[in-house]
Amino acid sequence: MKTIGILGGMSWESTLLYYKWLNEGVRERLGGLNSARIVMHSVNFHPVEEAMAAGDWETVASHLVDGAHSVRKGGADFLVIATNTMHKFAERLEAETGVPVLHIxxxxxxxxxxxxxxxxxxxxxxxxxxxxxxxxxxxxxxxxxxxxxxxxxxxxxxxxxxxxxxxxxxxxxxxxxxxxxxxxxxxxxxxxxxxxxxxxxxxxxxxxxxxxxxxxxxxxxxxxxxxxxxxx
Missing domain, CATH: 3.40.50.1860 (Rossmann fold)
Incomplete structure (x- = not known):
């Protein structure tokens, strides 16, 4: 089983669904007490949202890049960005971390x-x-x-x-x-x-x-x- 990297917290309301559904899916497919191998970095969304509202996308990107590096260091085989909007930076995260992004x-x-x-x-x-x-x-x-x-x-x-x-x-x-x-x-x-x-x-x-x-x-x-x- 490969290790799933999750970049979440944007917002955590949906990151919760990712974690739940990934584990339920592994249990359904493999049975028993099997669960997903996950490394997750959950950002503090408040400063990210403030930067988005101000059009300061470079600050947004810096938060995401830091989080993606954290996931890489945790041993993720690929990265799931648990938000649609932040796929704006999918190519950049992949290039800067070397971790493949599974594009939503x-x-x-x-x-x-x-x-x-x-x-x-x-x-x-x-x-x-x-x-x-x-x-x-x-x-x-x-x-x-x-x-x-x-x-x-x-x-x-x-x-x-x-x-x-x-x-x-x-x-x-x-x-x-x-x-x-x-x-x-x-x-x-x-x-x-x-x-x-x-x-x-x-x-x-x-x-x-x-x-x-x-x-x-x-x-x-x-x-x-x-x-x-x-x-x-």
Missing amino acids: VDATAEYAKAMGMHTVGLLGTAFTMEQDFYKGRLEQKHGLKVLTPDTSDRSLVHKVIFKELCCGQVCTNSREEYIRIINGMEQQGAQAVILGCTEICILVDSGCSPLPLLDTTHLHVQAALNRALSEG
Whole structure:
């Protein structure tokens, strides 16, 4: 079994899911008292979020690079960045640590294509929905058409993530707003919606969505399990 490196804490609400689902997955696949081999570095998210809000991405990167080096020193065979937005630095972390990064976009896109999907909606932080590191990878590397909400709805989605979900708060009104936005993307031709923030699965699930949901947290975990338990 390979050792999974997790760079988490952004926020710890979803890092908790990674740890739980990875261990449950290993137990399900191997049986008995088997559990995942994990090395984890959990950052203090408050200064990271402040730097993000200020547009100080170099400070953000410094926190992540330090964390990734910690994971490398712990013996990780590959790195899982337990947040969508921080995949902005995936290539840099891989280059500076030498540890391969299991990219969350690739895991999600490969599943979408396997399901025959070609047009997807995307919900996430404003950075994820608007910057090219994420949407561009979906479009250019994987050939998917990506739909995002309009400016005001992107702002709403972003605010709910940072003000509620990252704090462990689940509000009915916010769920209703997300479903309204998903309905709008269905009308634009989306076949499914990517939950492009690892906390969104706390708020919405397939039971309340009019479209299939591509939960990046779950898909990333499954890809990590496949990598960790592969013989190659």
